[in-house]
Amino acid sequence: MTPASLYALVGVGLIVLGLYALSVHAHLLRKLLAFNVTGSGVFLVLVGLARRTPAAAADPVPQAMVLTGIVVAVAATALAVVLMLRVQATCGRAALNDDLGTLEPxxxxxxxxxxxxxxxxxxxxxxxxxxxxxxxxxx
Amino acid sequence: MPDTRSTSVPGTVRARALPAGPGPTARLILLLLLAAVLVGLATAVLSLPPVAPGLGAVVTEHLPASGVEHPVTAVLLNFRGYDTLLELAVLWLALLAVWSLTPAPLAHEPTANPMLAALNQLLAPLMILVAGYLLWNGGHAPGGAFQAGAVLGATGVLLHLSGRRLPRAVDGWPLRLALLLGVALFSLIGLAVMAGGAPFLTYPPASAGGLILAIEAAATLSIAATLAALFLGGRP
Amino acid sequence: MSSLYLALALFLLLTLVAGLWRVGRGPTAADRMLAAQLFGTTAVAILLLLAEAMDSPGLRDVALVFALLAAITVVAFTRRAWQPERLPTSEPERLAERAGGAA
Amino acid sequence: METLITPGNDAWVAVLNLLLDGLLGLLLLWLAWRTLASADLFRAIVLFIAFGLVLAMIWARLDAADIALAEAAIGAGVTGALLLAALARLHPDRPGTQARPRGSDAS
Known part of the structure; x- marks a missing residue:
């Protein structure tokens, strides 16, 4: 196993871990962390697979994509934080009711x-x- | 502060007996689905050839025409300029959404802390310097608009946390201009090259280096302003 | 020489794992935060070693950015998420802290 | 100087590289798990900051210095501060994770 595929597999693990936590946790901040972990897993798979080049340098195209992806992820996180605070302001708590999948007023x-x-x-x-x-x- | 736990908000959140996630059946189905995802993705990763050329050779081949020497910057700002332009637009849209959701919370920062002021005097100029260095580096080494913008945006966050506020004069349209500058200059230059008969966002190789640097400088400013404003969490 | 750098990086990574224990245990929030800051310092050292071992000078810039920006998290922590009352400081210290904050 | 560690420098480099990569990968997975399973939100955020740090080192290992730079600036600079500020606004009275009581100073 090469380091490239090792890290890609770690990325796969992160995706699954993040998806599990995203669906299981009710608190929105935890969902946000899980979303970020999943995103990191996707980036890791992309960059890991980009490292399979025979030469010393890695494939720059996936790297550029991940670079923009990281900045978009932080923007999405900031938007989600504001949404979460709005949910708390209207519903009194920042968690989703899991049974119904809806907000509980x-x-x-x-x-x-x-x-x-x-x-x-x-x-x-x-x-x-x-x-x-x-x-x-x-x- | 004795016994806050019983009266505070999180105490009630805890005490209100949150539904503890999905039930056992749902959890089992979820685990099975995720196991399928895990196995599928892992086999996909492992079944790929361990050595693949990728697009590196193509990028290297066209690197002289891109105007920069660093392949990642060439991909970001020349070969796949669309992605970067739209990515800047996404950042801007996220900020627009945040601003339309809520006004910025009133700042209750305890006033100037001498330690923080000293730290700022040391750190902020250095961070701005490093942002400029990274921006300049992007042409030939790791670095560029995103990294420089992130460092500059972090400087803004640091200044905000230590109680510095934007002066009133800069609060209005100059701030909006800074937020828009990246997208605006990027698309303007992209459109301007069409006057010479080239497709959108294809720079003439002779002037590509200068154009890319100009776009990157504008994008750095916009990314920094957007990140700092996103941290603020509302319309100022 | 490369093997020496790699071995040192590995050793530092192991010390980082040891530091994780404090994040998990740390009785106060400040303990956890400081352990994370310690990771930042260790990461700077590891990145500098990797820059030598992998012959990739760009990693020195990463270390530089890490060293510069490590302060921000801790500033955010002290300004936004820290409650000094929880800390086991003595009463006069706490009063001085408050007076400093209000002045 | 090359023969500080004697038996076949290349073999040692390969073994050390493998150990480093394996340890980094395991550490990342473990940190992600602890982040998502932690009962305390503040601890989860601190672990997430550490997660970003380890991820930056992994980008460095994957020859992606650009991404490592962005991750260092964003993971260490912006995301951590953002999440900590969000937690403080979410639970203003939370023991241990709260900004100092602002009203008590002013009034």
Whole structure:
């Protein structure tokens, strides 16, 4: 086994690991980490297979693709972070309800009272309550 | 801060008995599917010939006409310019989406910290210098617009974290201009070469080096501004 | 000479694995963060060794970027995600820290 | 100087290369697993930063210095800071991972 195929196999492992975590975890930040791990796995497969050249230098075309891919991945991560914070602002928590695959609104209030006032007070002005409402949820 | 755990938000997140992921049957199906993906991808990787020429030879062959000496830069900005142009557009779109979702959170940074100020005085100029070095390096060695833009964007993040804010004068249209400059200059030059009868984004070999450097400089600025603005997480 | 560089890089990688233990264990968040910073320093050394061993001078630039940017994560940590109350510091130190932060 | 490690320098280089590649690959997989399985979100993020670091070394091993540069700048510089800031905004009261209580200074 050459180092190229070794790293490509590690990349395959990362893809599978990331996909598993992406589907199993409910918390959105974990899903985001899993998404990033999967992306890294794809990059690793691409660059690993690009290294199979007989010469000293690797194939530059996949490398250029991965280079743009890394920058796009960080942009997607930043967008996902903002979306996640919006989900928390509207639903009170940054997690998906796995049974239905939908967001569970906080309106039928479950047992602990905290979190609710912050969410409703913050979303009225459209500002994320995470920053403005630090005092709101002390019952 | 005694006993925060019971009253704080994460405490409730924990206590509310989150559904612990999919049930056992769903998990089994998922594992089977993923095992199939694993085996399929692994066999695909292993069945490939261990030595393959790839496109390296083609790139090397056309390298003299590209205007730069480093193959990856040649691929990025000349041979596959479309990809890079659209990639810059994707960055810009991501920022547009972030800005339309939410205003930037109010900055509650504790005011100037002397340690951070000293660190900034040391680090920020060095990082800008390194960004310029990487940009210049892109022509003949590893480096280029993306790496330089990332380093410059990280400088912006560092300055933001230590409480520096953009002055009001730069906050409005100069910032927007910086964000757009990469895409704008890239497509302008790409269109301009069409006046000479060449297809979109094919530079004449004689001036390719200069054009690529100009595009890379603009793209560096745009990438840096976009990354820093994405870190901010909202419309300033 | 190349084998010596590779052996040193391997050794440093092993010390990095040892440092991972602290990330997993570290009682406070600051311990974990500092262990990650230690990885950054080790990575700089490994990359410089690899630059020699693999005869690829571009890797020195990677080490340079690593050395420069390692600070950002820790600045983000101290400015955004660190709660000094959790740290086992004495009361006067904590007050001084707060006064410094508010001034 | 070449004969610091005597029996056949080339063989040693091959063995060391293999060990280095294998260790890096295993380390990456292990870090990914720990990142995704960690119960504590802050620890997961720190492990993810370490993951990016090991990945940058792997790019270096694969002769992809360009990608290693980008990964070093983005993985070490931007993503880590982004995720840490996101965690702080997500759980403002979380013990151990919170920014200092801002209200207590001002009021």
């Amino acid at each position: 906080l309106q039928p209030p479950p047992t602990p009272p905290a979190g609710g006032p912050a969410a409703s007070a913050g979303s009225a002005e459209g500002a994320p309550p995470a920053l403005t409402g630090t005092t709101a949820h002390a019952p």
